[in-house]
Every structure is written in C-alpha cells, then in structure tokens.
Amino acid sequence: MSINFKHITPKFKKNFNPKVGLIALSTDYTIESDFNTVCRDLPLDIFINRIHNQNPLTKENLLKMQDELESVAKKILPNEKIDTIAYGCTSGTIAIGEDNVKKKILLAKPDCYVTTPVTSAIKAFNEMSIKKIAVFTPYPESVNKTIFEYFTKKNIEVLSFASLNLDLDSDIAKVDPKYLLETLIKLDTVNADALFISCTALPVLKILDEIERKTHKPALSSNQTLIWDTIRSIGYKSSVKGYGKLLRN
CATH class of the missing domain: 3.40.50.1860 (Rossmann fold)
Incomplete structure (x- = not known):
C-alpha cells in the first residue's frame, strides 16, 4: 500500500512573548510555583532549568554552584535568545558574588539581562x-x-x-x-x-x-523582588495585586 503525503506550508506567528529563563535550585520547592503564580497571565514565557545544590547550607556548598551556572544557563532554550535570566538563590548569589553570577550566565547568553534576588532587592529598596x-x-x-x-x-x-x-x-x-x-x-x-x-x-x-x-x-521577599525585577526588565510595569506593595504599585 502506498500513500501520497501532502505538504502544507506552515504559517508562523509574527509576534512572540519575551522569553524569561529561571535558574532554580534542585532543592527548591517554591520558586517555580511563585513565578507561575504571579506571571501566569502576564505577556511572557518562562523556561526553567535547575542547578545542583548540596546540603547542608554552607558558604562552601553554595560556592559550588558557580561551576555549573554557565552550562545550566546554556541549556535554557539552547541557541535561542533569552531576554532575561533570573538566578534563584539569595545566599548563593552572595557566596559566589553578584558580578560573578552575572558573568557566568552572560558567557552562555551574552545578550540577556541577568537578575538575582539581591540585585532585585537593592533595586526595590531604592525604588x-x-x-x-x-x-x-x-x-x-x-x-x-x-x-x-x-x-x-x-x-x-x-x-x-x-x-x-x-x-x-x-x-x-x-x-x-x-x-x-x-x-x-x-x-x-x-x-x-x-x-x-x-x-x-x-x-x-x-x-x-x-x-x-x-x-x-x-x-x-526574595521571590517577590526577583519577579518584580524580571517583569520590569521585559517592559511590564502594570500593577500585580495580591503579593505586596512592591508588585501592587
């Protein structure tokens, strides 16, 4: 039996939502849910990858994440442009160094905006x-x-x-x-x-x-300020109610 395969020309979308990458810790049960809770109806798409984190919580263990940051960021939509990448660890950012976190991620995604919980917290304090x-x-x-x-x-x-x-x-x-x-x-x-x-x-x-x-x-909070800075980075500045004054205003 034979069959003729009909080829149909696809029509592609002209406009796409901004792409946000989230690097979540392998041990974190909360951040992914929080991002989805706030952002589910907003005009952006979130792509998540996880980074290995060792217990117990010590500066030495937190520092170990720096060696994986580039590879984890690179695996978020490989070879695709990402508008913003949020690294989801407050204490890890401080242990590794805010500039080092950004540097590692930018090696993988050189054109993206990088934010962290402490980056966003300081911006929120100033705001x-x-x-x-x-x-x-x-x-x-x-x-x-x-x-x-x-x-x-x-x-x-x-x-x-x-x-x-x-x-x-x-x-x-x-x-x-x-x-x-x-x-x-x-x-x-x-x-x-x-x-x-x-x-x-x-x-x-x-x-x-x-x-x-x-x-x-x-x-x-860490997640609130991180989400706030993330959505601002892609140009969304409308009020999001239910999660504190920072997002509400």
Whole structure:
C-alpha cells in the first residue's frame, strides 16, 4: 500500500512573548510555583532549568554552584535568545558574588539581562526609598552573617535579624505559611522602613499582603523582588495585586 503525503506550508506567528529563563535550585520547592503564580497571565514565557545544590547550607556548598551556572544557563532554550535570566538563590548569589553570577550566565547568553534576588532587592529598596530593614531568613548563622554583611556594604542598615536556623534547603519550603505569618508579624519592625524576608525556597509570597496589613510596613521577599525585577526588565510595569506593595504599585 502506498500513500501520497501532502505538504502544507506552515504559517508562523509574527509576534512572540519575551522569553524569561529561571535558574532554580534542585532543592527548591517554591520558586517555580511563585513565578507561575504571579506571571501566569502576564505577556511572557518562562523556561526553567535547575542547578545542583548540596546540603547542608554552607558558604562552601553554595560556592559550588558557580561551576555549573554557565552550562545550566546554556541549556535554557539552547541557541535561542533569552531576554532575561533570573538566578534563584539569595545566599548563593552572595557566596559566589553578584558580578560573578552575572558573568557566568552572560558567557552562555551574552545578550540577556541577568537578575538575582539581591540585585532585585537593592533595586526595590531604592525604588521604595528603603534605607533601614528588619531581616528574616531560614538560614544558619554562618550564612546569616553573609546576608548581614552584604546589606551593610550596600548602605542598607539592618536594625533587627531573625532566623529559623535551618541547615537543609529542602526543609525551608516545608515551613508552614500560617506559622510564618504568625512569626513575621511579631518581629521588631517599629523603626525599620520595611521587612525583608530572604530565601527563594521560603513560602511567603502569598502572605506578604497580610504581613503588610498587620505590620503597616512594606514586606519584601526574595521571590517577590526577583519577579518584580524580571517583569520590569521585559517592559511590564502594570500593577500585580495580591503579593505586596512592591508588585501592587
């Protein structure tokens, strides 16, 4: 039996959404969901690749990611242009160095905009005229010191610092959001301009509005600021409600 194959000429789209690459940690249960929650109805397409992360949370283990950054970025739509790449690790960016993270990613995707949680946090602080912050993290003390030192070098005054002291990144996403809300609204934020909640794995995005209502202070998180900087980088500046003042305004 034989058959004639009919060839039909395809018609291609003329306009495409901006392409966003997200580098998520292999141990992070939260960041991918947070990006999809905020961006699902926005005019952009997200492409995710994961980078190996070793437990426990130490500066030495975080540093190990730098050797994989280029190859992981390169595998996000290989040979295709990406508009923005977001590296999803706050403590990892500080350990590796913000400039080094950008340099490694740009080796793979030289024409893209690169952002990180600390890049975006500082931009958000500047946007909202925030000079004094209260900080909350899930990290152990050795990592907390690097967070404190980073913000201090950026001329951000840290007035209070609280932590869950967790060693395993995979445990961070398992913390109960209701417990987090109860804990975060009790922190000392009286003299702070804002509360900053560090770590892309911590499930706080959906409680930021409630924190702000109860503390009367802006609440910013790693994922919130990273998403904010990402969508701004592709030209989206409309209000996104439900995830804190930063995205709402």
